[in-house]
Amino acid sequence: MCDHDPMQCIIPPHMLKVLQMRGDAKVAKMATDMLAQNAKVRDARQEFMSTRMVPDGSTPESAFLTPALAETCETAVCKREIYDGQEKAGLPGKLARKEGDGETSDPTVNEAYDGAGAVFDLYAKEFGRNSLDGNGMKLVATVHHRRKYNNAFWNGEQMAYGDGDGVIFVKFTELSVIAHEMSHGVVQFSGGLRYTGQSGALNESFADCFGAMIQQYRLGQESCEGDWLIxxxxxxxxxxxxxxxxxxxxxxxxxxxxxxxxxxxxxxxFYVDTTDDNGGVHINSGIPNHAFYLYCQYLGGNSWQKAGQVWYQALQRLNNPLATFHDWAAQTVDAALRLYGVGALEVNLLRRSWKLVGISI
Known part of the structure; x- marks a missing residue:
């Protein structure tokens, strides 16, 4: 499962394989079915992405947003559509709430709607980005996807959330999950990071960093107040x-x-060298995740004000879909130098954060 652009799910395959081995017959069957379903959606996503590529295999330049430091995107208008999947496999389902509609009687619909709004607000107000693609993309999501579905995913053009089986997992419309999965869309439309090995772990890590950041943004928390849980x-x-x-x-x-x-x-x-989980993309992402956490703690204040700006700017300028951890660390240092200047405390603390996870820049 090391394809170029597999479906990005919140529940990683390594966890499902553990459930196959350790769960009872019912749980093992669920995990087996989930792995098979993920492969089908992965293939559909690859086909979708191939139609969006220019001949050299990259994303068209029109998908990129010119980097801006903490500039509000004044023209950004949030456009949300939340669908009820009615526990069926087809997407998107029946429209349940669109932009400007009041709350429905279904709390899961409302959670998906509010969560998408929180993601849109952070990227627009703090990073000057107009939706996930930078060009005002409609935010489409389906709730109640399949029956007792134990996952949530971004398939390249929309979100889908299961309700969980109530035993291993419960419903997936938790804000850090929503923000994580939607941030995969930001990576996709910012040049992409190939979803295998260290570049895939960086893809996952960026989504985790912004998932935690958006959670803190919604709660008005400083870095030291956040729980940093995904x-x-x-x-x-x-x-x-x-x-x-x-x-x-x-x-x-x-x-x-x-x-x-x-x-x-x-x-x-403690880097895990494995062929499982697309080369450990959900596993080794813990290393750059921890570097970002440390950097935020050193800087203090809000995670999106300085550390978040460095990570976002680094992604916009990366231009390397096969980036290693060292490549990414160097790119973040370059971004910090551009933003804060040679000899700045923000640069020195960033180098220290990377060193503490075993990466010297």
Whole structure:
């Protein structure tokens, strides 16, 4: 499963494979079915992406937004459409709420609507980006996707959220999940990071960084106040854990007889060399995640004000879909130099943050 642009799901394949091995017959079948379904949607997403590529395989320049530091995108207008999948496989489903409509009686519809708005607001107001593609893309999402579906995903053009089975996972319209998955769209339309190995882990990490950031933005929290958890509250009632991932302490998000132990490393000394999970994209993302967390703690204040600007600007200028962790670290240092100047504290603290996870720049 190391294809160029597989579907990006919040529940990683390595977790599903653990459920195949450790779960009872019902759980094992669910995991097997999920892995097969993910492969089908992955293939559909690859076909979709191939129609958006120019001959050299890159994303058209029209998909890019000129980088801007903390400039509000005055022309940005949020356009949301939330659909009820009615527990069926087809997308998008029945329109349940569109931009400007009042709340519905379905809290899951409202959560998806509000979450999409929070994502749009951060990118527009703090990064000058007009929607996920930078060109005012409509934000489409489907809730109640399939029956007891244990996942949420971005398929290249829209979001889909399952309700969970109520045992292993509960509903997936938690804000950090919404923000994470939608941020995969930002990566997609900003040149992309190939979804395998270290570049794939960087793709996942960028989505995690902005997932945590948007959660803090919505709550008005400073970096020191955030919990830095991705997927908090989506684990089932009998699962021992607090979230899918912890940026503050990678490897500690869950420890459960069925789900196993959170495998994320926090330092290059513990990098996981594997062919599973597209080369460990959801696993090794813990390393750049922790570097971002450390940088935010060093800087203080709000994560989106300085650290977030560095990460966003680095993505816009990266132009390397096969970037390694070292490549990305160097790109973030270059972004910090552009934003804050040679000898700036922001640059020195960034170098220190990368060094603390085993990457020297």
């Amino acid at each position: 997927g908090k509250g989506i684990l089932g009632p009998d699962i021992r854990g607090v979230a899918l991932r912890s940026m503050k302490a990678p490897g500690t998000a869950y420890s459960d007889a069925t789900l196993g132990q959170d495998p994320q490393p926090y330092h290059m000394d």
